[in-house]
Amino acid sequence: MVEGPFLLYLGDKSNPLDVKTSRGLATFRSNDCIGEFREDSCPLTLGLPRMDVTQAVAAGARSLVLGIATSGGRIEEAMVPHILAALDADLDVVSGLHQRLDADPRIVERAKANARRLIDVRLAPRDLRVGTGQRRPGRRLLTVGTDCAVGKMYTSLALVAGMHERGMAARFRATGQTGVLIAGEGIVIDSVIADFISGAAEALSPAREDGGWDVIEGQGSLFNPSFAGVSLGLLHGAQPDALVLCHDPSRPHMRGLAHMPVPDLAICMAENLRCVRLTSPEAQFVGVSINGSQMDPAKASDLRARIEDELGLPCIDPVATGTGPILERIAARFPS
Amino acid sequence: MVEGPFLLYLGDKSNPLDVKTSRGLATFRSNDCIGEFREDSCPLTLGLPRMDVTQAVAAGARSLVLGIATSGGRIEEAMVPHILAALDADLDVVSGLHQRLDADPRIVERAKANARRLIDVRLAPRDLRVGTGQRRPGRRLLTVGTDCAVGKMYTSLALVAGMHERGMAARFRATGQTGVLIAGEGIVIDSVIADFISGAAEALSPAREDGGWDVIEGQGSLFNPSFAGVSLGLLHGAQPDALVLCHDPSRPHMRGLAHMPVPDLAICMAENLRCVRLTSPEAQFVGVSINGSQMDPAKASDLRARIEDELGLPCIDPVATGTGPILERIAARFPS
Numbered sequence: 001m002v003e004g005p006f007l008l009y010l011g012d013k014s015n016p017l018d019v020k021t022s023r024g025l026a027t028f029r030s031n032d033c034i035g036e037f038r039e040d041s042c043p044l045t046l047g048l049p050r051m052d053v054t055q056a057v058a059a060g061a062r063s064l065v066l067g068i069a070t071s072g073g074r075i076e077e078a079m080v081p082h083i084l085a086a087l088d089a090d091l092d093v094v095s096g097l098h099q100r101l102d103a104d105p106r107i108v109e110r111a112k113a114n115a116r117r118l119i120d121v122r123l124a125p126r127d128l129r130v131g132t133g134q135r136r137p138g139r140r141l142l143t144v145g146t147d148c149a150v151g152k153m154y155t156s157l158a159l160v161a162g163m164h165e166r167g168m169a170a171r172f173r174a175t176g177q178t179g180v181l182i183a184g185e186g187i188v189i190d191s192v193i194a195d196f197i198s199g200a201a202e203a204l205s206p207a208r209e210d211g212g213w214d215v216i217e218g219q220g221s222l223f224n225p226s227f228a229g230v231s232l233g234l235l236h237g238a239q240p241d242a243l244v245l246c247h248d249p250s251r252p253h254m255r256g257l258a259h260m261p262v263p264d265l266a267i268c269m270a271e272n273l274r275c276v277r278l279t280s281p282e283a284q285f286v287g288v289s290i291n292g293s294q295m296d297p298a299k300a301s302d303l304r305a306r307i308e309d310e311l312g313l314p315c316i317d318p319v320a321t322g323t324g325p326i327l328e329r330i331a332a333r334f335p336s
Numbered sequence: 337m338v339e340g341p342f343l344l345y346l347g348d349k350s351n352p353l354d355v356k357t358s359r360g361l362a363t364f365r366s367n368d369c370i371g372e373f374r375e376d377s378c379p380l381t382l383g384l385p386r387m388d389v390t391q392a393v394a395a396g397a398r399s400l401v402l403g404i405a406t407s408g409g410r411i412e413e414a415m416v417p418h419i420l421a422a423l424d425a426d427l428d429v430v431s432g433l434h435q436r437l438d439a440d441p442r443i444v445e446r447a448k449a450n451a452r453r454l455i456d457v458r459l460a461p462r463d464l465r466v467g468t469g470q471r472r473p474g475r476r477l478l479t480v481g482t483d484c485a486v487g488k489m490y491t492s493l494a495l496v497a498g499m500h501e502r503g504m505a506a507r508f509r510a511t512g513q514t515g516v517l518i519a520g521e522g523i524v525i526d527s528v529i530a531d532f533i534s535g536a537a538e539a540l541s542p543a544r545e546d547g548g549w550d551v552i553e554g555q556g557s558l559f560n561p562s563f564a565g566v567s568l569g570l571l572h573g574a575q576p577d578a579l580v581l582c583h584d585p586s587r588p589h590m591r592g593l594a595h596m597p598v599p600d601l602a603i604c605m606a607e608n609l610r611c612v613r614l615t616s617p618e619a620q621f622v623g624v625s626i627n628g629s630q631m632d633p634a635k636a637s638d639l640r641a642r643i644e645d646e647l648g649l650p651c652i653d654p655v656a657t658g659t660g661p662i663l664e665r666i667a668a669r670f671p672s
Contacts, residue, residue, distance in 0.1 A: 071466050073531070096527065130409050133561030133596055175475055190531040193434065195409070197530050201565040225469030225615050229533040229569025236561040260614075265361075274607075278596075279561050 002094050002119055002181060004032030005144065006065045007056035007086075008046060012039040012088040013068050017149045017255065020167055021096045022067030024178035028157055034061045045210050053082070053089040059233060063092040063119075073098025073122075075107075084110045092117040096177025098191065111225040121177045122191040122198070122293070131198030131237045133279045138208030139334060142240035142270050143218040143289070146262050147255050148227055151291040151318070153179050158318035159244070161216045162327050169212025169335075175234065179217045190230045191217055197230055201237025211336055216240065222271050223263040224254050235272065236279045241329060242275070242286045245269055249303055250294035266311060287326035287334060288315040338430050338455055338517060340368030342401045343422075344382060345394035347415060348375040350406050350666040353485045353591065356479060357432050358403030358513035364493060370397045375419065389418070397454055398457075399428040401517070409458075411443075412559055420446045428453040432513025434527065445559055452569025453503035457513045460536070460588040467534030467573045469615045474544030475670060476560060478576035479554040479625070480608050483591050483599050484563055486584040487627040487654070488554040489515050494654035495580070496551045498663050504672075505548025510543050511570065515553045526566045535568055538575025547672055553577065558607050560590050560601040571608065572615045578622045578666060579612070583607055586630035623652040 006029075008022040016023070026033045026046040035051035036046065049151065050051035064086040070076050075083075075097060083101075087110045095101050101118040102108050105106065111118050127319055143152040156172055157177075172179070174186025192200045205214040216238045220227030247265060254260035261269075267287055276283045290306050292300030300317060307315040314325030342365075344358040350357070360383040362369045371387035374380065388399065400422040406412050411419075411433060419429055419437075423446045431437050437454040438444050447454050477495065479488040490517075492508055495594055499506035508515070510522025528536045541550040552574045557565030583601060590596035599607075612619045624643055628636035636653060643651040650661030 095638065130562045133593060135595075190529070192530050193526070194566045194569070195434065195526040195529045195563065198561055198563075203385055223614060225534055225572040226466045226616070227531065227534075228572055228611075229565040229567075230530045231565075232558075232568045233530070233565025235565055254659050257469060259471075271610075274610075275564075278559060278564070 002184070003062040003092060004029070005034040005061050006032055006063050007053065007061045007091065007321065008033055008036045008048065009064055009066045009068060010036055010038040010042050010044055010046070011068055012041045012294060014043050016044060018069045019046070019067065019179065021178040022046060022065065023179055024153065025065060025067060028182045032042060034059050037064070046143055053086045053091060057089045057091060061091060064096050064099060066093065066095040067178070070097060075099045075101070075104060080104065080106060083107055087111050087114045087116045090114060090116065092119060094119045094181070096121045096181065096188070097275055098122060104261055112130060121180050122188040124187060124192040128192060128194055128196040129199045130309060131202050131233070133198070133236060135239065136207040137226065138205070138214060139212065140205055140214045140216060140240045141234045141242040141286070141288060141330070142235065142238045143244045143246050144231070144235070145218055145246040146223045146265065146268050147224055147248065148220045149255055150251065151246045155218045155244060155246050155289040155318050156215045157182070158323050159326065162323040163213060163215070166327060169210055171212065171214055173214050173216040174321070175204065175217045175219050180212060188232055190227065194229065198237030199232025201234050205238060218246070222275065223259065223268060225256070226257070232275055235276045239280045240276065240283050241280070241334065243272060243283055244287050244289055244326060245272070246289045246291070248291040265307065269311070284333065285313055286329045287313050289326070290315060290317045292317045338520070339398040339428060340365070341370040342368055342399050343387060343389065343397040343427065344369055344372045344383070344384065345375040345400055345402045345418070346372055346378050347404055348377045349378050351518070352380060354405045355382070355403065356405060356485060357514040358382060358401065359518065361401060361403060361517055364518045373400070380453070389427060393425045393427060397427060397465040397662055400431050402429065402431040402433060405513070406433060410421030411435045411440060416440065416442065419443055423447050423450045423452045425578045426450060427430070428455060428515070430457065431457045432457045432506065434458060438634045439607060445476050445567060446477065456466070457516050458524040460528040461654045464528060464532040465535045467538050467569070468529055469572060470541040471575065472629065474541070474550060475548070476541055476550045476574055476576045477622070478552045478571065478574045479569070479578065481554055481557045481582040482604050483560055483584065484556045485591055487582045487625060491580060491582050491625040491654050492523060492553045494659050496579050498659040499549060499551070502663060503525025505546055507548065507550055508663055509550050509552040511540065511553045516630050525570055526563065526666050528661065530565065537570045541574060548638065549559070554582070558611065559604060560593070561596065562593070568611055571612045575616045576612065576619050577616070577670065579608060579619055580623050580625055580662060581608070581621060582625045584627040599645065603645070605619065620669065621649055622665045623649050624654045625662070626651060628653045628656055638670060
């Protein structure tokens, strides 16, 4: 649906979490990423050549990807001139924001004038139904988190890659805008109508009879008061057999909410198990995944050992350690 | 926004729960309800004169209200001829369904030809933001339930009426299509984008400094796998001081889900308290509200006594007993 190569938009963002989608593409579809567009004030880089839209087109780019997070998912006014310039330069524009590109008449008009496409990744399918909680065959793993943006997508993709390496049938099921862009399919679950959250999760990972795994990207956290409803509906609809808890030890408080503490890992696991049992009475945790990118490596290693000890589960960092210990646990607990 | 008098549509529905919106209007805006439209096969009545659209217009009706529930909130094909006939007869058409009236070109064309309005109550406000969980002043009561359609709206409206009788400042905050039609304002919270559930609840009942109560209509149930995400987001966003548990003892299983049992009242309360504490650490239950309409009165009375005994809370039936005992509990626990 989305045509590469991509020019990845960073704008004027200074918080690494705000360029998560652009970074996800740079990491997981690196062959399709040709450059990054950023303002002089932007201190971030994805390690790609900095380009404007004209340079990107000359280098072969087909799409500008607005891979950033903004307040409320709006298209900020400062972004509009760059979007228009991209359309004039003959790029398609791809957005993972809530606000639809076609909600701005200036953008619509310019896309039309240049015969370019406007692609909103968050547009939910039209034929969703409410969830039923009815059990369905198949093995499913869901990543859950102490907060949003702690590594659930990264961990899910790494687990699928690890399963493939071991010859296991496995499929990544994307639930966020970055994941959908990477996978080329999925449902941005925080964009569906609230009544259909669990139904969307059921539709996303239907009955599966081949013994393989659906690895479902989690969203938000039961402990994040902005998004917990999405997390709960996903938990009920996913009907996971296996859960992996994702956590960023460097997070001082819930993202963007200075008044909300990050939950204790054991409490977070217990609450997820309590909630998931409504539709998946046998669900169990098979591991913890730490995002140690902001930590001293030795301290991160100590932390992982302590978590393994306290929780009795393998604790990995998908970048530093790989996913092996969790995959071994899965093999032991779910023999084929 | 919606013009009475109303002709209330029952269609061919045979389950009383499926005509909840029409019945809500007949009960709480009885002066505005002039007749009911039903097929010969419909065994239900709201006690209003049966009319076709022409008769309704002759009697003074201004709007046809599609106050029914359908699978997935769709406009069923059998409804379309009646909608077109209503528009031809010069009625506005009001819908609480998910599927928008203007999604059907036949309906749009006919409305245009007759210069009538199509009103979708579920259309969410455009300017919603994600919730923050930040504490705000004001006293708020939220009704929660063992399931959906157990009497949360009815109980909320009865509590507001009782508060007004006692001279308390109180306002009903509608979160469902029926409630919004009755109140003339509100947000149909299961229709907002999933990311904005708790934010919509925060917007619906903003900071309040007069010592009065916002009585917020609950939705769904934490134990209903179709809608629990909505219930959780509402719980977090509402920041209730007081909770009332609503229950229909005649429900054999969760609505429409024969495989899902109705939760035990004490377990349901404990789970709501556990979840609500994320944003409202001091929230407490102030009563239980039973829908005893399908029960023998003596048995219903025994059941209420047993619940009071077991849970140590007043147990009312808003129709049979009024809301007095819960209002007394509120007065005692929240002195003005």
